[in-house]
Amino acid sequence: MGIERRSLTIILSFAFGLSTLYGVLRVLEPGQRAPLGGSTLLSLDPEAVHSPLEQLFSTEAEARPWQVIVVHDSGSAAGSYDELDRRHASLGREGCGYHFVVNNGNGEADGRIQVGYRWRIQKEGDFLDGEAGRDFSRRFETIGICLIGNADDAPPTAAQQRELAWLIGKLQARFDIPTERVFLQAGSPDVAGHFPHAAFRERLQG
Template identity: 40%
Template structure:
């Protein structure tokens, strides 16, 4: 069974893999166009007017997977993975793999923002976590390109303007996604995909 067929099988059954999400590999793009378009096949209908921003975070650790991040969030008294999406760096999940979390599949508020406006951002903004510690090292180029691909698809479909594509440090006293996050390159990739 090909990766695309497997993904369509999972989506068609209405069942989610462990953690209540699914993971899209960069190889799916080779087989069938833009692999991120399937994110709009959610269990609950996507309401475009609900989402008006995207906030990008880092995991602040060199290793991470949806499971390890979910466990960390549960230790912090959250009810599961706080992000809508997680993008792998090759340590804990495949480089460029996009994990679609249950919060996105069920169109639920996130639990990703901090700061004085956290409640609003958790309700209205899509939270994306890139695995890695952006204060210690740069992110792999494939991971940044996949982030741009995901953000481009979300912003196009949901009419989210470029000035509402934010980094965690833009909304709270935080360094996330870190000083080595290649914001200029990310925005250049994004502009080329919009």
């Protein structure tokens, strides 16, 4: 009786081990959505163990030949990468469609850059876009950045603008992306909005 019980215990332990291994492999399987994992950046972070620039370009896959940068806003006063991730997943998409999210203090720290799984594994974005999206093939070469906030109602915070300028500048330098291929599409196209387009573009050129 004791031998039978011991054999049953061994069999159940083996089965549990196999199921656990299968679960781990499913998470690591290509095409599966990885969690954010607390990957955040701040260009002025004095407590960072690794430099923000090193963190930005430390990816799990070889860099894609990125050629375009698109900036949107979330259309909501509050939020974060995790909130966008849930929202996009509820629409049947593969999690957050943006590579980066820049926060406004209503959900995550003001100016904090959250790095999405799409950037970590160098996967194409999944977001609607009026400019770069005209030619679908360019979607595979476009870096998507989302500002938390609604530019129809209020401008991005000073910290958001500072961190967005830093992020875009570093991406431009690394991938040789000219400013004319940086599309600032925060806010509704038929609303004047509060995004400081002219001043921000001058900041990029400067």
